Amino acid sequence: MATSSSTLRNGLKILKLLAQHSGQSLTTISKNLGLNKSTTFRLLETLVEEKQVKKIDHLYSLDHTNSFLKKPISIDPVSISVSRDILKQFNTTAYVGILSSTNVVITQVFPVKNDFSEFSVLGNITPVHLSALGKAIVAFLPKDKQEIILENLHYDIGTKYTLSDHTIFQKNLNVIEEKGYALDDEESSLGVRCLAVPIYRNHQVVASLGLSGSFESLPRTGLVRISKILMRSSQQITNEFF
Template sequence: MKERWFPIKQYEVSTLKKGLLILDALRQEEQMTLSHLMTKFSLNKSTTFRLLYTLELMGYVKKVDHVYSLTNKAGMQFNPYNSRLNWLSVPPLYQLSTEVEETAYIGILDGTDVVTAQVIDGTHSIRAHSEVGERSPVHLSALGKVILAFLEKTQLEKILNELILVKNTNNTFVDLHLLKEHLKVILHQGYAIDDEETELGLRCIAAPIISEGNVISAVALSGPSTRLNKKLDKTISKKLIKCSAQISKML
Protein backbone atom coordinates (compact mmCIF):
# COMPACT_ATOMS: atom_id res chain seq x y z
CA MET A 1 0.00 0.00 0.00
CA LYS A 2 1.37 3.39 -1.00
CA GLU A 3 2.15 5.67 1.95
CA ARG A 4 0.28 8.97 1.87
CA TRP A 5 1.68 12.27 3.13
CA PHE A 6 -0.59 15.12 4.15
CA PRO A 7 0.20 18.82 4.43
CA ILE A 8 0.99 19.96 7.98
CA LYS A 9 -1.89 22.47 8.01
CA GLN A 10 -4.39 19.63 7.81
CA TYR A 11 -3.63 18.86 11.46
CA GLU A 12 -3.94 22.42 12.76
CA VAL A 13 -6.65 23.11 15.34
CA SER A 14 -7.87 26.52 14.23
CA THR A 15 -9.55 27.49 17.52
CA LEU A 16 -6.47 26.58 19.55
CA LYS A 17 -4.30 28.49 17.11
CA LYS A 18 -6.47 31.61 17.44
CA GLY A 19 -6.28 31.39 21.23
CA LEU A 20 -2.49 31.12 21.16
CA LEU A 21 -2.28 34.06 18.75
CA ILE A 22 -4.34 36.14 21.18
CA LEU A 23 -2.03 35.19 24.08
CA ASP A 24 1.01 36.10 22.01
CA ALA A 25 -0.56 39.44 21.02
CA LEU A 26 -1.31 40.25 24.67
CA ARG A 27 2.29 39.42 25.56
CA GLN A 28 3.51 41.95 23.02
CA GLU A 29 0.92 44.69 23.60
CA GLU A 30 0.36 43.98 27.34
CA GLN A 31 -3.21 45.37 27.18
CA MET A 32 -5.79 45.11 24.38
CA THR A 33 -9.53 45.63 23.98
CA LEU A 34 -11.92 43.20 22.34
CA SER A 35 -12.31 45.47 19.30
CA HIS A 36 -8.52 45.80 18.96
CA LEU A 37 -8.15 42.01 18.88
CA MET A 38 -11.05 41.69 16.42
CA THR A 39 -9.31 44.09 14.04
CA LYS A 40 -5.86 42.57 14.49
CA PHE A 41 -6.95 39.02 13.61
CA SER A 42 -9.98 39.79 11.40
CA LEU A 43 -12.31 37.93 13.75
CA ASN A 44 -15.99 38.61 14.36
CA LYS A 45 -17.18 39.82 17.75
CA SER A 46 -18.79 36.53 18.80
CA THR A 47 -15.66 34.43 18.10
CA THR A 48 -13.32 36.92 19.79
CA PHE A 49 -15.55 37.12 22.86
CA ARG A 50 -15.77 33.32 23.20
CA LEU A 51 -11.99 32.95 22.90
CA LEU A 52 -11.34 35.66 25.50
CA TYR A 53 -14.05 34.29 27.81
CA THR A 54 -12.48 30.80 27.68
CA LEU A 55 -8.97 32.15 28.33
CA GLU A 56 -10.33 34.21 31.23
CA LEU A 57 -12.21 31.21 32.62
CA MET A 58 -9.01 29.13 32.47
CA GLY A 59 -7.09 31.85 34.30
CA TYR A 60 -4.76 32.88 31.47
CA VAL A 61 -6.36 36.28 30.82
CA LYS A 62 -7.96 38.92 33.07
CA LYS A 63 -10.38 41.69 32.15
CA VAL A 64 -10.39 45.12 33.82
CA ASP A 65 -12.64 47.92 32.47
CA HIS A 66 -13.04 46.30 29.03
CA VAL A 67 -9.25 45.83 28.71
CA TYR A 68 -7.67 42.36 28.55
CA SER A 69 -4.19 41.41 29.78
CA LEU A 70 -2.24 38.27 30.71
CA THR A 71 -2.24 36.81 34.20
CA ASN A 72 0.79 35.29 35.96
CA LYS A 73 -0.47 31.87 34.87
CA ALA A 74 0.14 32.75 31.23
CA GLY A 75 3.34 34.58 32.11
CA MET A 76 4.48 37.89 30.70
CA GLN A 77 7.36 36.03 29.09
CA PHE A 78 4.96 33.69 27.27
CA ASN A 79 6.43 31.49 24.57
CA PRO A 80 4.83 28.80 22.39
CA TYR A 81 6.45 25.99 24.40
CA ASN A 82 4.50 26.86 27.56
CA SER A 83 1.11 25.79 26.20
CA ARG A 84 2.54 22.64 24.65
CA LEU A 85 4.24 21.78 27.94
CA ASN A 86 0.98 22.09 29.87
CA TRP A 87 -0.61 19.48 27.62
CA LEU A 88 2.28 17.15 26.85
CA SER A 89 3.95 17.02 30.26
CA VAL A 90 0.95 15.64 32.16
CA PRO A 91 1.23 11.89 31.27
CA PRO A 92 4.99 11.52 31.92
CA LEU A 93 4.75 13.76 35.00
CA TYR A 94 1.87 11.69 36.38
CA GLN A 95 3.77 8.47 35.71
CA LEU A 96 6.84 9.84 37.49
CA SER A 97 4.86 11.03 40.53
CA THR A 98 2.98 7.72 40.77
CA GLU A 99 6.18 5.69 40.55
CA VAL A 100 8.07 7.66 43.22
CA GLU A 101 4.95 8.68 45.22
CA GLU A 102 6.24 12.24 45.61
CA THR A 103 5.02 15.58 44.21
CA ALA A 104 6.22 16.29 40.67
CA TYR A 105 6.49 19.72 39.03
CA ILE A 106 7.22 21.56 35.82
CA GLY A 107 8.86 24.97 36.27
CA ILE A 108 9.55 27.76 33.78
CA LEU A 109 11.78 30.83 33.96
CA ASP A 110 10.14 34.25 34.28
CA GLY A 111 12.71 37.02 34.75
CA THR A 112 14.67 36.14 37.89
CA ASP A 113 11.92 33.84 39.19
CA VAL A 114 10.97 30.26 38.49
CA VAL A 115 7.21 29.75 38.10
CA THR A 116 5.36 26.47 38.66
CA ALA A 117 3.62 25.56 35.39
CA GLN A 118 2.34 22.08 36.28
CA VAL A 119 1.92 20.05 39.50
CA ILE A 120 1.05 16.42 40.22
CA ASP A 121 0.63 15.85 43.97
CA GLY A 122 2.32 12.93 45.68
CA THR A 123 0.31 10.20 47.40
CA HIS A 124 1.62 10.70 50.96
CA SER A 125 -0.39 12.68 53.51
CA ILE A 126 2.83 14.54 54.39
CA ARG A 127 4.20 15.83 51.10
CA ALA A 128 5.50 18.89 49.29
CA HIS A 129 2.82 21.38 48.23
CA SER A 130 2.73 23.88 45.38
CA GLU A 131 0.23 25.50 43.03
CA VAL A 132 0.34 26.47 39.37
CA GLY A 133 1.53 30.06 39.15
CA GLU A 134 3.55 29.92 42.38
CA ARG A 135 6.90 31.65 41.99
CA SER A 136 10.18 32.03 43.87
CA PRO A 137 13.65 33.47 43.21
CA VAL A 138 15.43 31.24 40.72
CA HIS A 139 18.44 30.43 42.95
CA LEU A 140 16.34 28.94 45.76
CA SER A 141 15.07 25.78 44.10
CA ALA A 142 16.40 22.83 42.13
CA LEU A 143 13.98 23.80 39.34
CA GLY A 144 15.50 27.25 39.06
CA LYS A 145 19.12 26.21 39.47
CA VAL A 146 18.98 23.54 36.76
CA ILE A 147 17.45 26.04 34.32
CA LEU A 148 20.19 28.55 35.15
CA ALA A 149 22.91 25.94 34.69
CA PHE A 150 21.77 25.07 31.17
CA LEU A 151 21.20 28.64 29.95
CA GLU A 152 23.34 30.22 27.27
CA LYS A 153 26.20 32.15 28.95
CA THR A 154 25.04 35.67 28.00
CA GLN A 155 21.50 35.03 29.23
CA LEU A 156 22.81 33.50 32.44
CA GLU A 157 25.01 36.51 33.20
CA LYS A 158 22.11 38.89 32.58
CA ILE A 159 19.89 37.06 35.07
CA LEU A 160 22.63 36.75 37.70
CA ASN A 161 23.33 40.48 37.44
CA GLU A 162 19.66 41.22 38.19
CA LEU A 163 19.15 38.46 40.78
CA ILE A 164 18.81 39.38 44.47
CA LEU A 165 20.22 36.47 46.48
CA VAL A 166 17.65 36.21 49.29
CA LYS A 167 18.37 33.73 52.07
CA ASN A 168 15.64 31.28 53.13
CA THR A 169 17.78 28.85 55.16
CA ASN A 170 21.42 28.41 56.15
CA ASN A 171 21.79 26.15 53.10
CA THR A 172 20.70 28.81 50.58
CA PHE A 173 23.38 30.04 48.14
CA VAL A 174 23.83 33.75 48.84
CA ASP A 175 27.41 34.08 47.55
CA LEU A 176 27.38 34.74 43.80
CA HIS A 177 30.79 33.17 43.19
CA LEU A 178 29.79 29.96 45.01
CA LEU A 179 26.49 29.88 43.12
CA LYS A 180 28.32 30.12 39.77
CA GLU A 181 30.62 27.24 40.74
CA HIS A 182 27.60 25.24 41.90
CA LEU A 183 25.91 25.79 38.50
CA LYS A 184 28.99 24.34 36.76
CA VAL A 185 28.60 21.16 38.83
CA ILE A 186 24.90 20.97 37.93
CA LEU A 187 25.67 21.37 34.22
CA HIS A 188 28.27 18.59 34.41
CA GLN A 189 26.08 16.08 36.29
CA GLY A 190 22.86 16.93 34.41
CA TYR A 191 20.59 17.56 37.39
CA ALA A 192 20.21 19.89 40.40
CA ILE A 193 19.42 19.33 44.06
CA ASP A 194 17.71 21.67 46.51
CA ASP A 195 19.14 20.35 49.77
CA GLU A 196 16.83 22.15 52.22
CA GLU A 197 17.74 25.49 50.57
CA THR A 198 14.14 26.65 50.11
CA GLU A 199 12.76 25.18 53.31
CA LEU A 200 14.23 23.12 56.14
CA GLY A 201 13.08 19.51 55.99
CA LEU A 202 12.32 19.70 52.26
CA ARG A 203 14.49 18.36 49.41
CA CYS A 204 14.00 18.61 45.66
CA ILE A 205 15.76 17.18 42.59
CA ALA A 206 15.32 18.61 39.08
CA ALA A 207 16.39 17.96 35.49
CA PRO A 208 16.23 20.32 32.49
CA ILE A 209 13.75 20.05 29.63
CA ILE A 210 15.60 20.79 26.39
CA SER A 211 14.07 21.66 23.02
CA GLU A 212 16.07 22.48 19.89
CA GLY A 213 19.23 22.69 21.99
CA ASN A 214 17.84 25.22 24.49
CA VAL A 215 16.60 24.75 28.04
CA ILE A 216 12.93 25.79 28.14
CA SER A 217 11.86 24.51 31.56
CA ALA A 218 12.62 21.86 34.17
CA VAL A 219 10.96 18.86 35.80
CA ALA A 220 11.37 18.13 39.50
CA LEU A 221 10.40 15.84 42.38
CA SER A 222 10.08 17.20 45.88
CA GLY A 223 9.42 15.68 49.28
CA PRO A 224 10.44 15.56 52.96
CA SER A 225 14.18 15.08 53.49
CA THR A 226 13.46 12.01 55.61
CA ARG A 227 12.05 10.21 52.55
CA LEU A 228 13.83 11.94 49.67
CA ASN A 229 17.24 11.50 51.29
CA LYS A 230 20.72 11.76 49.76
CA LYS A 231 20.98 7.99 49.25
CA LEU A 232 18.20 8.24 46.65
CA ASP A 233 19.72 11.16 44.68
CA LYS A 234 21.26 9.01 41.94
CA THR A 235 18.18 6.83 41.50
CA ILE A 236 15.74 9.76 41.49
CA SER A 237 17.92 11.85 39.16
CA LYS A 238 17.94 9.03 36.58
CA LYS A 239 14.14 8.87 36.66
CA LEU A 240 13.92 12.67 36.27
CA ILE A 241 16.35 12.73 33.34
CA LYS A 242 14.33 9.96 31.67
CA CYS A 243 11.10 11.94 32.22
CA SER A 244 12.60 15.20 30.93
CA ALA A 245 13.97 13.42 27.86
CA GLN A 246 10.52 11.98 27.18
CA ILE A 247 8.90 15.44 27.37
CA SER A 248 11.66 16.95 25.21
CA LYS A 249 11.10 14.27 22.59
CA MET A 250 7.35 14.93 22.58
CA LEU A 251 7.97 18.64 22.07
Protein backbone atom coordinates in the same frame (compact mmCIF):
# COMPACT_ATOMS: atom_id res chain seq x y z
CA MET B 1 0.13 55.37 68.62
CA ALA B 2 0.00 51.97 66.94
CA THR B 3 2.86 50.97 64.66
CA SER B 4 0.57 49.77 61.97
CA SER B 5 -2.54 50.72 60.14
CA SER B 6 -5.92 49.41 61.19
CA THR B 7 -7.61 50.89 58.15
CA LEU B 8 -5.37 49.00 55.78
CA ARG B 9 -5.75 45.89 57.90
CA ASN B 10 -9.53 46.09 57.73
CA GLY B 11 -9.34 46.45 53.96
CA LEU B 12 -7.15 43.36 53.73
CA LYS B 13 -9.57 41.48 55.98
CA ILE B 14 -12.30 42.18 53.46
CA LEU B 15 -10.16 40.86 50.62
CA LYS B 16 -9.38 37.75 52.61
CA LEU B 17 -13.03 37.14 53.43
CA LEU B 18 -14.04 37.55 49.78
CA ALA B 19 -11.30 35.14 48.76
CA GLN B 20 -12.85 32.52 51.01
CA HIS B 21 -16.42 33.24 50.12
CA SER B 22 -17.23 35.40 47.14
CA GLY B 23 -20.52 37.03 46.21
CA GLN B 24 -21.33 38.49 49.64
CA SER B 25 -23.54 41.47 50.41
CA LEU B 26 -22.53 44.54 52.41
CA THR B 27 -24.56 43.44 55.43
CA THR B 28 -23.05 39.95 55.42
CA ILE B 29 -19.48 41.22 55.13
CA SER B 30 -20.07 43.76 57.86
CA LYS B 31 -21.44 41.08 60.19
CA ASN B 32 -18.77 38.53 59.38
CA LEU B 33 -15.98 40.98 60.17
CA GLY B 34 -17.67 42.80 63.00
CA LEU B 35 -17.14 46.12 61.23
CA ASN B 36 -19.61 48.99 61.19
CA LYS B 37 -21.69 48.96 58.04
CA SER B 38 -20.72 52.48 56.91
CA THR B 39 -17.05 51.69 57.39
CA THR B 40 -17.39 48.46 55.50
CA PHE B 41 -19.25 50.18 52.70
CA ARG B 42 -16.55 52.78 52.24
CA LEU B 43 -13.72 50.25 52.28
CA LEU B 44 -15.56 48.20 49.70
CA GLU B 45 -16.07 51.28 47.55
CA THR B 46 -12.33 51.88 47.64
CA LEU B 47 -11.57 48.28 46.71
CA VAL B 48 -14.03 48.53 43.83
CA GLU B 49 -12.50 51.81 42.66
CA GLU B 50 -9.07 50.21 42.76
CA LYS B 51 -10.43 47.25 40.83
CA GLN B 52 -9.56 44.62 43.37
CA VAL B 53 -13.23 43.87 43.98
CA LYS B 54 -16.19 43.84 41.64
CA LYS B 55 -19.75 44.68 42.63
CA ILE B 56 -22.68 43.15 40.79
CA ASP B 57 -26.23 43.60 42.05
CA HIS B 58 -24.98 44.66 45.48
CA LEU B 59 -22.86 41.51 45.79
CA TYR B 60 -19.10 41.81 46.12
CA SER B 61 -16.54 39.40 44.72
CA LEU B 62 -12.81 39.44 44.21
CA ASP B 63 -11.95 40.77 40.79
CA HIS B 64 -9.62 38.02 39.64
CA THR B 65 -8.77 39.75 36.40
CA ASN B 66 -6.93 42.48 38.22
CA SER B 67 -4.99 40.62 40.86
CA PHE B 68 -1.65 42.17 41.65
CA LEU B 69 -0.17 38.72 41.49
CA LYS B 70 -1.04 37.96 37.91
CA LYS B 71 2.09 39.00 36.19
CA PRO B 72 2.41 38.52 32.43
CA ILE B 73 4.99 35.90 31.62
CA SER B 74 6.84 36.25 28.39
CA ILE B 75 8.76 33.14 27.50
CA ASP B 76 8.07 30.05 25.48
CA PRO B 77 5.38 27.72 26.67
CA VAL B 78 5.97 24.14 27.62
CA SER B 79 3.66 21.36 28.48
CA ILE B 80 4.37 17.90 29.74
CA SER B 81 2.75 14.98 31.37
CA VAL B 82 4.18 12.96 34.15
CA SER B 83 3.40 9.30 34.52
CA ARG B 84 1.75 8.42 37.77
CA ASP B 85 4.26 5.61 38.07
CA ILE B 86 7.03 8.06 38.78
CA LEU B 87 5.01 9.82 41.45
CA LYS B 88 3.95 6.60 43.12
CA GLN B 89 7.46 5.18 42.94
CA PHE B 90 8.96 8.07 44.85
CA ASN B 91 5.88 9.14 46.80
CA THR B 92 6.56 12.69 45.74
CA THR B 93 4.86 15.60 44.06
CA ALA B 94 6.19 16.76 40.71
CA TYR B 95 6.36 20.30 39.39
CA VAL B 96 7.16 22.03 36.14
CA GLY B 97 8.82 25.40 36.34
CA ILE B 98 9.57 27.89 33.64
CA LEU B 99 11.86 30.84 33.64
CA SER B 100 10.46 34.34 33.83
CA SER B 101 13.10 37.04 34.03
CA THR B 102 15.12 36.03 37.12
CA ASN B 103 12.36 33.96 38.64
CA VAL B 104 10.93 30.54 38.12
CA VAL B 105 7.17 30.12 37.85
CA ILE B 106 5.38 26.88 38.63
CA THR B 107 3.13 26.10 35.69
CA GLN B 108 2.13 22.53 36.42
CA VAL B 109 1.71 20.50 39.54
CA PHE B 110 1.27 16.75 39.74
CA PRO B 111 0.39 15.79 43.28
CA VAL B 112 0.81 12.17 44.25
CA LYS B 113 -1.74 12.26 47.04
CA ASN B 114 -5.36 13.13 46.57
CA ASP B 115 -4.59 16.29 48.40
CA PHE B 116 -5.33 19.13 46.10
CA SER B 117 -4.00 21.83 48.35
CA GLU B 118 -0.77 21.24 46.46
CA PHE B 119 -2.33 23.09 43.53
CA SER B 120 -2.22 26.27 45.53
CA VAL B 121 1.43 26.70 44.49
CA LEU B 122 0.38 26.95 40.86
CA GLY B 123 1.57 30.27 39.55
CA ASN B 124 4.06 30.75 42.37
CA ILE B 125 7.05 32.89 41.55
CA THR B 126 10.45 32.28 43.20
CA PRO B 127 13.89 33.75 42.53
CA VAL B 128 15.91 31.19 40.55
CA HIS B 129 18.65 30.80 43.10
CA LEU B 130 16.21 29.85 45.84
CA SER B 131 14.65 26.93 44.04
CA ALA B 132 15.93 23.69 42.51
CA LEU B 133 13.50 24.23 39.65
CA GLY B 134 15.12 27.58 38.92
CA LYS B 135 18.67 26.35 39.26
CA ALA B 136 17.96 23.41 36.95
CA ILE B 137 17.10 25.85 34.23
CA VAL B 138 19.79 28.46 34.68
CA ALA B 139 22.61 25.90 35.03
CA PHE B 140 21.99 24.63 31.52
CA LEU B 141 21.55 27.94 29.80
CA PRO B 142 24.25 29.31 27.49
CA LYS B 143 26.85 31.28 29.45
CA ASP B 144 25.82 34.66 28.04
CA LYS B 145 22.20 34.13 29.10
CA GLN B 146 23.39 32.94 32.51
CA GLU B 147 25.39 36.11 32.96
CA ILE B 148 22.40 38.29 32.18
CA ILE B 149 20.34 36.51 34.80
CA LEU B 150 23.08 36.68 37.40
CA GLU B 151 23.46 40.40 36.80
CA ASN B 152 19.75 41.08 37.09
CA LEU B 153 19.46 39.11 40.32
CA HIS B 154 20.60 42.30 42.05
CA TYR B 155 17.28 43.90 41.41
CA ASP B 156 14.68 41.25 41.54
CA ILE B 157 15.34 39.31 44.69
CA GLY B 158 14.19 39.90 48.22
CA THR B 159 17.67 39.01 49.45
CA LYS B 160 20.67 41.27 49.51
CA TYR B 161 22.98 39.87 46.90
CA THR B 162 26.72 40.36 47.27
CA LEU B 163 29.59 39.51 45.00
CA SER B 164 30.50 36.48 47.05
CA ASP B 165 26.94 35.18 46.72
CA HIS B 166 27.33 35.69 42.99
CA THR B 167 30.49 33.58 42.96
CA ILE B 168 28.98 30.88 45.15
CA PHE B 169 25.90 30.66 42.97
CA GLN B 170 28.03 30.53 39.82
CA LYS B 171 30.00 27.62 41.29
CA ASN B 172 26.78 25.95 42.32
CA LEU B 173 25.54 26.22 38.74
CA ASN B 174 28.75 24.61 37.46
CA VAL B 175 28.28 21.69 39.84
CA ILE B 176 24.68 21.27 38.69
CA GLU B 177 25.76 21.32 35.06
CA GLU B 178 28.29 18.59 35.76
CA LYS B 179 25.95 16.36 37.70
CA GLY B 180 22.96 16.91 35.44
CA TYR B 181 20.50 17.78 38.18
CA ALA B 182 19.85 20.45 40.80
CA LEU B 183 19.28 19.70 44.43
CA ASP B 184 17.78 21.95 47.01
CA ASP B 185 17.85 21.21 50.70
CA GLU B 186 17.21 24.83 51.60
CA GLU B 187 13.91 23.81 53.04
CA SER B 188 15.82 21.20 54.99
CA SER B 189 14.52 22.56 58.29
CA LEU B 190 11.18 21.15 57.18
CA GLY B 191 12.65 17.85 56.02
CA VAL B 192 11.83 18.61 52.38
CA ARG B 193 14.17 17.94 49.50
CA CYS B 194 13.79 19.06 45.91
CA LEU B 195 15.44 17.50 42.91
CA ALA B 196 15.08 19.03 39.46
CA VAL B 197 16.25 18.35 35.92
CA PRO B 198 16.11 20.51 32.79
CA ILE B 199 13.58 20.21 29.99
CA TYR B 200 14.95 21.00 26.54
CA ARG B 201 13.37 22.27 23.41
CA ASN B 202 15.32 22.77 20.19
CA HIS B 203 18.52 22.00 22.11
CA GLN B 204 17.81 24.81 24.56
CA VAL B 205 16.60 24.46 28.10
CA VAL B 206 13.16 25.96 28.41
CA ALA B 207 11.80 24.57 31.66
CA SER B 208 12.52 22.17 34.45
CA LEU B 209 10.88 19.16 35.99
CA GLY B 210 11.26 18.67 39.69
CA LEU B 211 10.26 16.35 42.48
CA SER B 212 9.63 17.47 46.01
CA GLY B 213 9.55 14.99 48.78
CA SER B 214 10.87 13.94 52.18
CA PHE B 215 14.45 12.86 52.83
CA GLU B 216 13.12 9.29 52.95
CA SER B 217 11.44 9.42 49.56
CA LEU B 218 14.40 11.23 47.96
CA PRO B 219 17.42 9.74 49.77
CA ARG B 220 20.88 11.13 49.00
CA THR B 221 22.01 7.68 47.94
CA GLY B 222 19.32 7.50 45.26
CA LEU B 223 19.59 10.96 43.74
CA VAL B 224 21.63 9.96 40.71
CA ARG B 225 19.28 7.11 39.88
CA ILE B 226 16.21 9.28 40.34
CA SER B 227 17.64 12.10 38.27
CA LYS B 228 18.27 9.63 35.43
CA ILE B 229 14.69 8.49 35.56
CA LEU B 230 13.56 12.10 35.46
CA MET B 231 15.92 12.84 32.58
CA ARG B 232 14.42 9.96 30.63
CA SER B 233 10.99 11.34 31.33
CA SER B 234 11.93 14.84 30.27
CA GLN B 235 13.71 13.49 27.19
CA GLN B 236 10.55 11.68 26.27
CA ILE B 237 8.71 14.93 26.61
CA THR B 238 11.18 16.69 24.36
CA ASN B 239 10.87 13.98 21.76
CA GLU B 240 7.13 14.09 21.89
CA PHE B 241 6.53 17.77 21.65
CA PHE B 242 9.57 19.55 20.29
